[in-house]
Amino acid sequence: xxxxxxxxxxxxxxxxxxxxxxxxxxxxxxxxxxxxxxxxxxxxxxxxxxxxxxxxxxxxxxxxxxxxxxxxxxxxxxxxxxxxxxxxxxxxxxxxxxxxxxxxxxxxxxxxxxxxxxxxxxxxxxxxxxxxxxxxxxxxxxxxxxxxxxxxxxxxxxxxxxxxxxxxxxxxxxxxxxxxxxxxxxxxxxxxxxxxxxxxxxxxxxxxxxxxxxxxxxxxxxxxxxxxxxxxxxxxxxxxxxxxxxxxxxxxxxxxxxxxxxxxxxxxxxxxxxxxxxxxxxxxxxxxxxxxxxxxxxxxxxxxxxxxxxxxxxxxxxxxxxxxxxxxxxxxxxxxxxxxxxxxxxxxxxxxxxxxxxxxxxxxxxxxxxxxxxxxxxxxxxxxxxxxxxxxxxxxxxxxxxxxxxxxxxxxxxxxxxxxxxxxxxxxxxxxxxxxxxxxxxxxx
Numbered sequence: 001x002x003x004x005x006x007x008x009x010x011x012x013x014x015x016x017x018x019x020x021x022x023x024x025x026x027x028x029x030x031x032x033x034x035x036x037x038x039x040x041x042x043x044x045x046x047x048x049x050x051x052x053x054x055x056x057x058x059x060x061x062x063x064x065x066x067x068x069x070x071x072x073x074x075x076x077x078x079x080x081x082x083x084x085x086x087x088x089x090x091x092x093x094x095x096x097x098x099x100x101x102x103x104x105x106x107x108x109x110x111x112x113x114x115x116x117x118x119x120x121x122x123x124x125x126x127x128x129x130x131x132x133x134x135x136x137x138x139x140x141x142x143x144x145x146x147x148x149x150x151x152x153x154x155x156x157x158x159x160x161x162x163x164x165x166x167x168x169x170x171x172x173x174x175x176x177x178x179x180x181x182x183x184x185x186x187x188x189x190x191x192x193x194x195x196x197x198x199x200x201x202x203x204x205x206x207x208x209x210x211x212x213x214x215x216x217x218x219x220x221x222x223x224x225x226x227x228x229x230x231x232x233x234x235x236x237x238x239x240x241x242x243x244x245x246x247x248x249x250x251x252x253x254x255x256x257x258x259x260x261x262x263x264x265x266x267x268x269x270x271x272x273x274x275x276x277x278x279x280x281x282x283x284x285x286x287x288x289x290x291x292x293x294x295x296x297x298x299x300x301x302x303x304x305x306x307x308x309x310x311x312x313x314x315x316x317x318x319x320x321x322x323x324x325x326x327x328x329x330x331x332x333x334x335x336x337x338x339x340x341x342x343x344x345x346x347x348x349x350x351x352x353x354x355x356x357x358x359x360x361x362x363x364x365x366x367x368x369x370x371x372x373x374x375x376x377x378x379x380x381x382x383x384x385x386x387x388x389x390x391x392x393x394x395x396x397x398x399x400x401x402x403x404x405x406x407x408x409x410x411x412x413x414x415x416x417x418x419x420x421x422x423x424x425x426x427x428x429x430x431x432x433x434x435x436x437x438x439x440x441x442x443x444x445x
Contacts, residue, residue: 001074005082064102087314116311118308125423130297137279150253159247167246173242182224203246205242210238264384364411369394369395372397376393
């Protein structure tokens with residue numbers, strides 16, 4: 001087998017393979033012999049069918065299979081022997097398609113395009129400055145948090161007259177079609193003029209309503225009419241609405257019952273302790289936000305310093321090939337910039353991780369799994385799950401190969417960001433949470 005590489009530029013190259021008949025013929029013959037030995041052909045004893053018949057039945061597929069194996073072995077050996085760092089996988093060259101005569105045999109020629117990973121040479125010192133935003137907890141933050149908590153643990157109560165942000169249950173009637181006790185949130189009526197007729201109503205009041213005009217969200221309307229979205233066209237828009245219940249939302253009271261529900265039985269017993277715990281939680285959330293922003297700014301700084309060029313045309317071809325029938329060319333073009341930035345960061349992150357001899361221990365992986373478990377439980381409204389349950393769930397996460405990969409990448413991210421943080425000068429700035437949000441809005445421009 002003959003293999004040659006032609007470098008087109010620093011990022012693109014072609015590999016030409018010539019697989020000689022002497023390379024594949026012995027392998028094809030061996031495979032044919034094995035097929036003959038196992039073949040059960042009518043009219044012949046097992047293993048005694050003529051070779052000419054075996055060749056006719058299996059010859060071409062065996063030839064293709066053996067050549068494919070040789071091609072793969074040759075490419076891998078060339079890549080390993082030359083320590084090539086590739087992006088994506090080798091792709092058949094489109095400009096010079098092979099003209100192999102598979103019937104005639106003889107030497108077979110193939111040509112592949114490859115993308116070479118750009119060289120990385122990056123380091124961080126105290127001369128490098130990266131902003132680090134500290135977010136103090138203000139009285140407004142604490143008040144907003146308390147209001148949010150009181151609403152989160154609030155409840156609906158009966159009231160005499162409907163209000164702007166209240167709720168009603170009603171019976172909807174259109175001819176013989178009756179929908180009993182459907183729930184309506186008045187906030188879901190976006191047009192205030194159309195919401196006004198619902199305000200100030202009592203139990204027993206009735207009105208004619210064009211529901212399609214009033215409730216513009218088809219999902220909400222379908223739920224209200226208790227039908228599927230595609231069935232909405234089966235109804236005329238005007239319904240008679242008779243109010244059965246009028247309710248309004250009442251926030252929870254700041255009392256011992258609420259303290260116990262949030263923090264556990266008798267963990268705190270006063271508003272002062274509640275405020276202290278609340279401030280600690282807000283400070284923790286703000287610290288996470290500061291670290292997230294620092295990681296984002298650090299990544300941007302690293303990519304700026306590395307200034308990596310990528311073989312965009314090749315990568316788009318490879319993405320189309322690797323995601324056949326999943327992504328279109330238009331989707332790849334649209335999302336390529338985000339893909340390219342992520343790829344650049346993966347390469348830079350991997351370089352720093354290796355260059356600084358960083359590592360990730362089993363205990364660190366377990367801790368990352370614990371963090372994921374706590375986050376997932378908190379998303380379901382369970383912030384105080386016992387440690388033994390967290391550990392059991394974390395071990396289940398680590399038993400999932402896909403989750404392990406995600407966790408490892410997150411752990412590698414954290415290690416590299418922590419290293420850079422220790423090497424550079426932090427340009428510390430105090431900022432409100434509101435201004436932090438504006439930073440992200442500016443990023444999108």
